[in-house]
Amino acid sequence: MEIIVCAFPPGRWKTLSPMMRDLTGADVALRQMDTLAESVRRAPGSIVLLFFTRAATALADGLHLSAEPEQFMLDWQTEIKAMLAFYRRHRSQTLLLDAERACASPDIVAAGLKRLGYDHASANQATPCLKEQISILEHWLARRLLEGDVTTRLVESELEACALPLPAGEKIDLDDPKTLWARYRVDRRAASKSVETLKSTADTSSSKPPQQVVTAEATETPAKDKQIEALTAEKIDLTEENELLLLQLHQVQEELEALFLQNQELQAKANLSSEPMAKQEGKSAAKSSSNPLIRYLRHGRKEGHRSKR
DSSP states (O other): OOEEEEEESGGGHHHHHHHHHHHHSSOOOBOOGGGHHHHHHHSTTOEEEEEEOOHHHHHHHHHHTTOOHHHHHHHHHHHHHHHHHHHHHTGGGEEEEEHHHHHHOHHHHHHHHHHTTOTTOOOTTOOOOOOOOOOHHHHHHHHHHTTTOHHHHHHHHHHHHHSOOOOOOOOOOTTOHHHHHHHHHHHHHHHHHHHHHHHHHHHHHHOOOHHHHHHHHHHHHHHHHHHHHHHHHHHHHHHHHHHHHHHHHHHHHHHHHHHHHHHHHHHHHHHHHHHHHHHHHHHHHHHHHHOHHHHHHHHHHHHHHHHHO
């Protein structure tokens, strides 16, 4: 039985894929919403998992990636409405899941898969989902931007009604400045540690001992020699092929010239043969017109016609 997954925003999938791989025991490919119906049609009996991210968290992710808030939320509403429409049509084979809550409760996701007939789901070895490094200030700003957005609130209410029930995770009080500041400091420290780790990794990889560098160069030299030999042989083959093509082109040109000259000769002969005939016809016409007998006969025919009239 195949499992088909769709997630919005798509970037959320990288935080979900480790959990899904451990739940199903195989790599699960992510599908786009606009091709989901076709994928299900090609795989009858498949199970579909629709992972959504709530508006505030999704917008915080978008702000982190420098997205324009208004356009991002329009895209979010469009995709989520498409998810809901698909869920209504394929309710018997689909799970609608909150991505954040699913990460915190892989056992409930496994139970939902078994309820749809997927018996291989197991949450015993489920890997915790990766966490995005989104600043608490971005979460706060996203929440402020969504205040008064009635359409988004209605869509989220419908999501809540249709989604698989999952326990809510940690809730942060974004209205308390002290809580915001404390969480912001934690985020900054985590970000600083990540940067330091990346720097140390880069320094370690760039500072190789001289012996290792020499060994690497010695290893690369034979490979480069082989590459040069292959390129040289290819160049020789191309040169020979070009010479052959040029020779064939010259032969075709010579044949065309011969045909052209032959055609000219035939036209000249045709013109020569037609000229005497034209002259002879002209002479005979002139002779007939100058002959008195012929003139008399023609005159007689004309007079006969007049008398009949």
